[in-house]
Amino acid sequence: MKLKLIASISASLLMARWRQTLVAAIGVTFSITMFIALLSFMGGLNKLLDGLVVNRTPHVRIYKEVKPTLVQPIDKGANFAESYNFVHSVKPKNERLDVLNSAAIIKALKQDKRVMGVAPKVITQVYYNVGSVDLMGVINGIDVEAEAKLFTFSDYVIAGNYIDLKNTPNSIVLGKGVAEKMLVQVGDIIQITSSKGQMVNLKVVGIFQSGLQEIDKVNSYSSLHTAQKIMGESNSFLTDIQVKLNDINLAPEMAKEFQALYGVDAIDIQTANSQFETGSFIRTLISYVVGITLLIVAGFGIYNILNMMIYEKMDSIAILKATGFSGVDVNRIFISIALSIGLFGGILGLIFGFGLSAIIGQIPFNTSALPTVKTYPIEYNLYFYLVAIVFSTVTTYFAGYLPARKASKIDPVVIIRGK
Amino acid sequence: MENIILEAKGINKYFHDPNTIQVLNNISFSVQKGEFVSVTGKSGCGKSTLLYILSTMDTDYEGELKIHNLLMRDKSEAELARVRNEEIGFVFQFHYLLNEFNVIKNVMLPGLKLGKYTEQEVEHNALEKLKILGIESEALKLPNQLSGGQKQRVAIARALINNPLLIMGDEPTGNLDKKNSELVFDIFQELAESYQQSLLIVTHDQEFASRTQRTIVMEDGKIIADSKN
Ligand SMILES: Nc1ncnc2c1ncn2[C@@H]1O[C@H](COP(=O)(O)OP(=O)(O)O)[C@@H](O)[C@H]1O
Ligand SMILES: [Mg+2]
Numbered sequence: 001m002k003l004k005l006i007a008s009i010s011a012s013l014l015m016a017r018w019r020q021t022l023v024a025a026i027g028v029t030f031s032i033t034m035f036i037a038l039l040s041f042m043g044g045l046n047k048l049l050d051g052l053v054v055n056r057t058p059h060v061r062i063y064k065e066v067k068p069t070l071v072q073p074i075d076k077g078a079n080f081a082e083s084y085n086f087v088h089s090v091k092p093k094n095e096r097l098d099v100l101n102s103a104a105i106i107k108a109l110k111q112d113k114r115v116m117g118v119a120p121k122v123i124t125q126v127y128y129n130v131g132s133v134d135l136m137g138v139i140n141g142i143d144v145e146a147e148a149k150l151f152t153f154s155d156y157v158i159a160g161n162y163i164d165l166k167n168t169p170n171s172i173v174l175g176k177g178v179a180e181k182m183l184v185q186v187g188d189i190i191q192i193t194s195s196k197g198q199m200v201n202l203k204v205v206g207i208f209q210s211g212l213q214e215i216d217k218v219n220s221y222s223s224l225h226t227a228q229k230i231m232g233e234s235n236s237f238l239t240d241i242q243v244k245l246n247d248i249n250l251a252p253e254m255a256k257e258f259q260a261l262y263g264v265d266a267i268d269i270q271t272a273n274s275q276f277e278t279g280s281f282i283r284t285l286i287s288y289v290v291g292i293t294l295l296i297v298a299g300f301g302i303y304n305i306l307n308m309m310i311y312e313k314m315d316s317i318a319i320l321k322a323t324g325f326s327g328v329d330v331n332r333i334f335i336s337i338a339l340s341i342g343l344f345g346g347i348l349g350l351i352f353g354f355g356l357s358a359i360i361g362q363i364p365f366n367t368s369a370l371p372t373v374k375t376y377p378i379e380y381n382l383y384f385y386l387v388a389i390v391f392s393t394v395t396t397y398f399a400g401y402l403p404a405r406k407a408s409k410i411d412p413v414v415i416i417r418g419k
Numbered sequence: 420m421e422n423i424i425l426e427a428k429g430i431n432k433y434f435h436d437p438n439t440i441q442v443l444n445n446i447s448f449s450v451q452k453g454e455f456v457s458v459t460g461k462s463g464c465g466k467s468t469l470l471y472i473l474s475t476m477d478t479d480y481e482g483e484l485k486i487h488n489l490l491m492r493d494k495s496e497a498e499l500a501r502v503r504n505e506e507i508g509f510v511f512q513f514h515y516l517l518n519e520f521n522v523i524k525n526v527m528l529p530g531l532k533l534g535k536y537t538e539q540e541v542e543h544n545a546l547e548k549l550k551i552l553g554i555e556s557e558a559l560k561l562p563n564q565l566s567g568g569q570k571q572r573v574a575i576a577r578a579l580i581n582n583p584l585l586i587m588g589d590e591p592t593g594n595l596d597k598k599n600s601e602l603v604f605d606i607f608q609e610l611a612e613s614y615q616q617s618l619l620i621v622t623h624d625q626e627f628a629s630r631t632q633r634t635i636v637m638e639d640g641k642i643i644a645d646s647k648n
Pocket of ligand 2: 466467468
């Protein structure tokens with residue numbers, strides 16, 4: 001059966017009832033518009049919240065955990081194999097805090113195809129000296145360029161220039177909270193005490209704000225070399241190796257792999273931040289549920305108009321069948337009516353949805369927690385539009401299914417006799 | 420015998436609502452190629468019922484129906500639709516045009532459905548048929564802009580579009596005035612004579628019936644007379 005003929009018959013039936021059809025199509029348009037706007041907004045929100053932690057968290061973090069040796073000498077004795085070990089309060093032996101063999105590990109990681117980038121790090125406890133008071137703090141010694149590239153470090157430096165950290169010796173970028181407590185600004189010199197009691201003077205070259213106050217009140221950044229110097233360690237001393245992967249989903253398995261391969265501790269982002277994934281999942285779920293609910297309501301609109309149309313067009317259907325159109329043809333005619341309502345309404349919905357999300361994306365949204373965000377976050381993602389148009393087509397297909405079946409089953413004899 | 424285009428053998432038809440009644444009783448007859456046959460009988464004797472069975476629209480009957488020597492009993496719904504499309508042209512009492520389409524498109528639809536010819540060819544054929552019926556000037560009008568007689572002529576043109584084996588009509592002039600009835604009858608006669616078109620027309624107009632080549636008279640679901648005029 002030629003598609004063109006079906007299409008032209010459907011189109012004529014549609015045009016004969018264009019007002020009702022338009023209302024049905026607007027129903028679809030409305031739900032698709034909301035669906036797109038909602039998904040784009042939720043997507044934006046997810047990205048923003050992810051950005052808060054996930055973007056700044058390595059996919060796999062390799063570190064050294066100080067803990068008692070897993071296999072204690074007593075476990076090795078063959079004559080105690082069947083016995084219960086009463087030795088309590090086992091202490092870790094005096095160990096170095098750094099990742100052993102870090103240079104070789106980094107080299108190997110950089111050659112791994114799955115790895116996007118590697119950023120070494122030295123974390124050390126310090127005291128910020130403010131007059132006679134010492135504030136607890138943490139200095140993160142970083143490879144400035146790698147950190148900026150992989151963890152958008154530069155986005156969070158709200159005063160000064162992040163690259164000065166690399167270029168200026170003995171410099172520090174202070175957390176906003178720390179800077180406020182110490183009453184210092186960019187260009188000032190501060191004094192800190194290392195965990196080994198050594199006093200060091202550092203120049204403030206920037207202030208950073210992560211959006212998480214707890215972090216900003218304690219943390220500061222310096223270059224790797226500065227941090228190593230504060231600790232009095234050599235420049236091969238690293239406490240963390242941060243790895244960013246091309247595919248975040250590989251993280252758990254790769255963490256295990258690194259652990260076995262390099263004899264280090266490794267934690268993946270999913271394990272470290274499981275609550276964020278749950279949040280994203282719930283938000284996405286809500287948008288889908290709302291969108292699908294709207295679509296189902298629109299589907300009922302289409303169902304109604306088609307039923308009405310079939311009731312009105314009984315005669316036409318009977319005559320089509322009498323002149324040689326089969327039930328399948330009639331079925332296709334009404335299915336294509338339903339689909340064209342869905343497609344027309346859906347495409348319009350995509351356009352309006354894009355417009356609405358663009359408008360939402362212009363509304364100012366300032367929050368001190370997120371220095372880089374100035375408007376409501378919107379994620380423009382082709383995937384949402386694809387999902388929306390597929391949903392609208394599928395919904396309208398199902399909305400049209402029963403009426404079309406009913407139409408195809410109309411007995412022309414009953415109609416013709418009824419006259 | 421080789422010219423039989425439609426053959427009914429022992430056709431019985433029952434309605435079960437509200438109680439079982441037999442409306443057709445052992446109907447057997449055949450139609451030859453080029454014959455102009457009329458079926459008459461009192462209202463309610465089962466003429467329409469018979470015609471719906473012969474046109475393959477009603478499949479709920481006993482007995483045998485052969486069109487072009489093919490048994491209709493074995494055919495699927497889609498195959499029967501194909502038979503109606505290709506072999507049978509139906510003209511109803513109430514014109515039954517599609518109001519969403521203009522005159523020429525109404526005539527073209529069964530031709531487009533058949534799909535044997537291109538759209539241009541079907542359009543050309545449709546115009547030819549309209550010319551035969553003298554209404555080619557109305558080709559672009561909508562059905563509701565036509566008079567009753569004109570609508571019926573469009574319906575006849577539509578019945579002719581696929582050059583069917585047989586044209587069936589269920590009281591095609593029943594709803595028309597004298598003058599238009601004449602006109603439609605003349606058209607049927609011309610189709611039969613000039614184009615050797617086979618026709619099977621139900622009518623309760625005795626005069627109409629007497630002017631056809633052969634008249635079948637029915638009473639209470641039976642054929643009581645079948646004679647050449
Ligand atoms: N759907 C039906 N259910 C029950 N009886 C019917 C039905 N359709 C027709 N009849 C009966 O069948 C008989 C024949 O009807 P019909 O074929 O329309 O007669 P005609 O066309 O000769 O006037 C009538 O008595 C009518 O009442
Ligand atoms: Mg009748």
